[in-house]
Amino acid sequence: MPSNKEVGIVVLLKLRLEAQPGFLDLDWHCGDVHVRRSSEDPEVEVFPCHKWIRTADGNVELRNAKVCLKKKETLAILTNHRERDLQQKQQFIKWGTFVVDGPHCVDMSSVTALGPNFSYICQRPVNNVHYIKSFIERRTSWSSLQELETFFLFNGRENTIAKYVQAHWQEDAFFEYQCLNGCNPLCVRQIRNLPPNLSVTSEMVRPFLPEEMERGQRNILDYEVLDQLPANTVNDKQTYLAASLCLLHYNRQGELKPIAVQLQQAPGPQNPVLVALVVSPSATFPFLRTHLIGEVCCTATLRQLPEIHPLHQLMPHIRSTLQINIQAFLTRLVQYHCCLLETQRLRYSSMCVPDDIRVRGLDAIPICYYAQDALGFWDALHRFVAGWIRLYYCNDEDVQHDCELQNWIREIFTQGFLGLSAIGSFLCKMHKLIFSCSALHAAVNFSQVCSNSPAAMSRPPSQTKGSVSEEDIFSFFPEVNSSCHVLSVLSLLSQPAIDFVPLCHYNEWYFSSGATIKLVEEVRRELKMIAKDIADRNSQLELPYTYLSPDHIENSVTV
Ligand SMILES: *[C@@H]1O[C@H](CO)[C@@H](O)[C@H](O)[C@H]1NC(C)=O
Ligand SMILES: *[C@@H]1O[C@H](CO)[C@@H](O)[C@H](O)[C@H]1NC(C)=O
Ligand SMILES: *[C@@H]1O[C@H](CO)[C@@H](O)[C@H](O)[C@H]1NC(C)=O
Ligand SMILES: CC(=O)N[C@H]1CO[C@H](CO)[C@@H](O)[C@@H]1O
Numbered sequence: 001m002p003s004n005k006e007v008g009i010v011v012l013l014k015l016r017l018e019a020q021p022g023f024l025d026l027d028w029h030c031g032d033v034h035v036r037r038s039s040e041d042p043e044v045e046v047f048p049c050h051k052w053i054r055t056a057d058g059n060v061e062l063r064n065a066k067v068c069l070k071k072k073e074t075l076a077i078l079t080n081h082r083e084r085d086l087q088q089k090q091q092f093i094k095w096g097t098f099v100v101d102g103p104h105c106v107d108m109s110s111v112t113a114l115g116p117n118f119s120y121i122c123q124r125p126v127n128n129v130h131y132i133k134s135f136i137e138r139r140t141s142w143s144s145l146q147e148l149e150t151f152f153l154f155n156g157r158e159n160t161i162a163k164y165v166q167a168h169w170q171e172d173a174f175f176e177y178q179c180l181n182g183c184n185p186l187c188v189r190q191i192r193n194l195p196p197n198l199s200v201t202s203e204m205v206r207p208f209l210p211e212e213m214e215r216g217q218r219n220i221l222d223y224e225v226l227d228q229l230p231a232n233t234v235n236d237k238q239t240y241l242a243a244s245l246c247l248l249h250y251n252r253q254g255e256l257k258p259i260a261v262q263l264q265q266a267p268g269p270q271n272p273v274l275v276a277l278v279v280s281p282s283a284t285f286p287f288l289r290t291h292l293i294g295e296v297c298c299t300a301t302l303r304q305l306p307e308i309h310p311l312h313q314l315m316p317h318i319r320s321t322l323q324i325n326i327q328a329f330l331t332r333l334v335q336y337h338c339c340l341l342e343t344q345r346l347r348y349s350s351m352c353v354p355d356d357i358r359v360r361g362l363d364a365i366p367i368c369y370y371a372q373d374a375l376g377f378w379d380a381l382h383r384f385v386a387g388w389i390r391l392y393y394c395n396d397e398d399v400q401h402d403c404e405l406q407n408w409i410r411e412i413f414t415q416g417f418l419g420l421s422a423i424g425s426f427l428c429k430m431h432k433l434i435f436s437c438s439a440l441h442a443a444v445n446f447s448q449v450c451s452n453s454p455a456a457m458s459r460p461p462s463q464t465k466g467s468v469s470e471e472d473i474f475s476f477f478p479e480v481n482s483s484c485h486v487l488s489v490l491s492l493l494s495q496p497a498i499d500f501v502p503l504c505h506y507n508e509w510y511f512s513s514g515a516t517i518k519l520v521e522e523v524r525r526e527l528k529m530i531a532k533d534i535a536d537r538n539s540q541l542e543l544p545y546t547y548l549s550p551d552h553i554e555n556s557v558t559v
Helices: 077-091 131-137 145-155 162-167 170-183 290-304 308-313 318-330 339-343 354-360 371-394 396-399 404-416 430-445 470-476 480-493 512-541
Strands: 012-015 029-037 047-054 060-063 121-122 190-191 217-222 247-252 256-264 273-275 500-502
Touching: 012 047, 047 060, 060 077, 077 290, 131 480, 145 396, 162 170, 170 247, 170 371, 217 318, 290 404, 308 371, 339 480, 354 371, 371 512, 480 500
Parallel strands: none
Antiparallel strands: 012 060, 029 047, 121 500, 190 217, 217 247, 247 256, 256 273
16 A cells, blocks of 8 residues: 655554445454555565454554564553553453362353454365264264274274274284373373282282283373363263273383273272283373463463563464364363362473473383474474573573563463462573473473373273173263264364464564574474484384474474
8 A cells, every 4th residue: 555655664553444335344364564665665564463353443553573572662652552462362361260279271161252363274174074974963872893993984094093093902012002102191100119009919910921020110001180080971971981000011022011900090899900901992081281281371371471572472373272272171072170180290390391201211111202202302492492582581680570471470370380389489590481481382382182092981980800792892982973073173183283274373574583583494404303303213113103293293383
């Protein structure tokens, strides 16, 4: 839109959508606004927007893309704009409580409430809709394995991992793979002694594990987090969870073998131990503490860091996290009750991926690809985040005096960790800031992984040992339409990032200074190398482990 008047320096720009007679009053999506001194001038000044604008909004003010801390603002009107940006967001995005004493979550009951500015469109291959429709409307149990297989033919056949699971789910080796690399790599840890509440004695397991038992590494898969949880009702029926314990042995052949399974935590006659069996899929729970911390971090960021703040720009994908969490919550995949127990155990340090992996002894297990890949990924991200922070903060004083940052951290600790960790010590030091940001960044980042087991059972776990028929097994499964429902949500959660098209997608204009570009290029190079190493390793594997490979995620990681 050419103008003949000299406009001087442009710092804020007002946009207005006006309804015109004869035209529909539609909302418009505005990307970036480019301003040039003259049509010949190659220099553009960019005013990012990436929002939906309505006629009812009146003037919408946009500022330039110069990322900076509040105290570095040179003009009062920009400081002012910054404050108004936050006030608006704080009115819209509020903290809510789902469970007394649990970490707080965003107070939003539906994805529609998020509105178009905070939603993204997910483009994904559509499954065979007509075929699935007949299943979605069915409210009975699955009648046979064959039926499940037919369903799968129409629903998962392009997915190589799903195909592999279908062929191998009954094998010990696959169970082992899933414990270490599946949806819930956070539940396995190394142990020295047999846990007191698992009624297994060395005598019981000796026939299956000759003298080796004493030497090899023992691990436990512990779903204590599910114990005493009120399970949901689905289709008006109560569902059940099994807080099982599984003893695993890491033998000299480098295999992690299940030795004994106890379906509930408290030992007793009604809680038999199944020894050296072929384990069928347990009712695992796709709970990830990263989802919750991701949401806390995301909500705090939207409320306390204006878009122009360097740390907001470090986590631009934060908006899709919110949407994913609300969706997951609505479908009750993420049971917020879990947070109760988890927060009690959630230590700030356990968010540090390398420490967590070492404490649980996973780094010593070569087939734990989750551990290998997460460590590599963490290192690269940590260096990137550290470099990023050093660009904007020179010393501890800068950290202490950034009130936006202080409010942000305070909110994360009071709302997320419920003040369990001492806040004071996190607020003042640069290296602590780098650590916090790396951890939160990784938490947001690792928050999208998926599961292939039922989310809950439709009968209480068995209290006796004995043979089970196929029909018995199906009576534990969710009904046909709830399975389909869960499947569709899981497929949404596990979409590769490439399939997200965040409407307000991260904008390279914010990253246009020389130093930031250099950092971004550096971490990209590093991630590319990691991806190559992972690809080389995967080419040797029967079931490639790709979840944490950076080339799967490149598009949406900040880089
Ligand atoms: C989207 O953001 C713009 C700019 O802040 C605002 O004017 C508009 O009202 C928002 N749209 C909705 C639907 O909230
Ligand atoms: C059972 O033992 C495991 C392993 O020691 C422990 O983590 C878990 O908290 C125990 N569960 C209960 C209910 O005591
Ligand atoms: C399953 O179908 C029944 C009846 O058609 C419906 O009431 C219920 O909400 C459905 N459940 C899910 C999870 O879609
Ligand atoms: C949002 C974000 O979290 N970025 C990526 C980080 O890694 C995950 C998991 O592997 C990707 O799926 C994310 O898109």
